[in-house]
Amino acid sequence: LIPVQTSTQDKYNIHTGLQLMPELEKFVEQFPSRSAIVMVDAFVLEHHRHYFEPALSSHFKRLHVFEVPRGEKAKSFEVYKQAVDFVLEKGVERSTPLIAIGGGVTGDLSGFVAATVLRGLPLIHVPTTLLAMVDSSIGGKTGINHQVGKNLVGSFYQPRAVFADGTFLSTLSRKEWVNGLSEVLKYGMIRHPEMLDDIALLLESNRFTEAEAWLPLIRKSAQTKTDIVAEDVLESGKRAFLNFGHTYAHVIEREGGYQRYSHGEAVFAGMIAAVEASNALGASINPTNLLKFKPLYELSLDEITSSPAELTEIMRKDKKVKDNQIRLILLEKMGTPYIHEVNDTELVEQSWQNMLNVF
Ligand code: NAD
Ligand code: ZN
Structure with missing residues (x-):
C-alpha cells in the first residue's frame, strides 16, 4: 500500500472585515515574485482600482492587470483563452501569484486560469460581491461554462488566502x-x-x-x-x-x-x-x-x-x-x-x- 496525502485540504485563511488592504499588502510580502497577475471585474476595476492597487504595487514591481468583462459570459472558452494568452505572454513563473478581484464570475474564471497555467499559480481571492464572499470564493471549485451547461469545465483548486473585504460592497446594487x-x-x-x-x-x-x-x-x-x-x-x-x-x-x-x-x-x-x-x-x-x-x-x-x-x-x-x-x-x-x-x-x-x- 502506498499512502498518498492529497493536497486538496491545504490550509488557508479567510480574512473578513472592512479596510483589509493593509492585511493583503502584508500577506503578499511572502511572494518572492517581482510581478503579479491581477484579474479584475471591469466594474470593480473602474470603481475600486484606487483602493486595491496601492496595496499590491507597494510589493510587486509590476502588476499585470487583466480586465474581466462583466457578466456570466466571461466564464467562456474565449475569455479563458484571452486570459491564458495574457498571463503567458507576460512571462509568468510558477511563483507568480494571481489575484482575483471580483464576483463569482471573476473568481471562477481566474481560479481556473490559476489552476491550469503552468499547472498551478498561487491564487488569492478577493471576492467583491456578497455571493462571492459567502459562497463562490470558498470550497475550491473553479471553472467555466460550456454550451451543454454551466460550470461543466473546471477543477478543484484551493487559494492561498481569501480576503472578503466589505469595503468593496459600498457599490453593490x-x-x-x-x-x-x-x-x-x-x-x-x-x-x-x-x-x-x-x-x-x-x-x-x-x-x-x-x-x-x-x-x-x-x-x-x-x-x-x-x-x-x-x-x-x-x-x-x-x-x-x-x-x-x-x-x-x-x-x-x-x-x-x-x-x-x-x-x-x-x-x-x-x-x-x-x-x-x-x-x-x-x-x-x-x-x-x-x-x-x-x-x-x-x-x-x-x-x-x-x-x-x-x-x-x-x-x-x-x-x-x-x-x-x-x-x-x-x-x-x-x-x-x-x-x-x-x-x-x-x-x-x-x-x-x-x-x-x-x-
Ligand atoms: P458576478 O461575478 O457576475 O457579479 C455580479 C455583478 O456584480 C457583476 O455585474 C459585477 O460586475 C458586479 N460587481 C462585482 N463586485 C461589485 C462591487 N463591489 N460593487 C458593485 N458591483 C460589483 O456574479 P456573482 O453573483 O458574484 O457570482 C455568480 C457566479 O458565481 C456564477 O457564475 C456561479 O456559477 C458562480 N458560483 C461559483 C461557486 C463556486 O463554488 N465556485 C459557488 C456559487 C456560485
Ligand atoms: Zn447558489
Missing part, C-alpha cells in the same frame, strides 16, 4: 445584495436557524445594504460553507447539503432562459419548494420563516408556463440525476438537512405546485 442573501438564508435553513433572525433584524434596522451590518453574517456564512466543505472535500456526501433549494432553482433558471430570473431569486423559490416537500414527508417547518423575506425579491414566476409534472420531468433529466432518481435536499427540521432520493413524483409535483401558488 440592491439586486446583487438580494442575490447573495439567498445563500445566507440557505446556511440558516440547513445549519444555523438563528441566522434568519439576524437577517430579519438587519432589515428592521434599515441596514440591508450596509456592509458593516452584514459582517457578522458574512463571517458566519463563510464559516458554515467552510465547515460543510471540510466535512466532505470532494462532494460525495454532505457537500450536497449546500444544494438546498438548488435542485428546483436550476430548473427555474433554465426555464427562464438564464436571463429572466437571478440565481438568488431561483434559489429563494427553490427553498420554499424544498420546505413544502419536507413538510409533506413529516417535518413541521413554518414556511413563514422564509416567506417573511419574500418582499425583498419582487419575484413573479408567471413566465414559468410548464406544469408541475413537466418541471418534475425536467428535474429528472438533470445531468446529475442518477438512475432516474431526483435527489432532493430536504429538512427534518430547521437546521437539520438530509438527502432524499425521490421515486415519488407526486411529492415533487405537489411541492412545485405549492411553490408556484406562492409566486
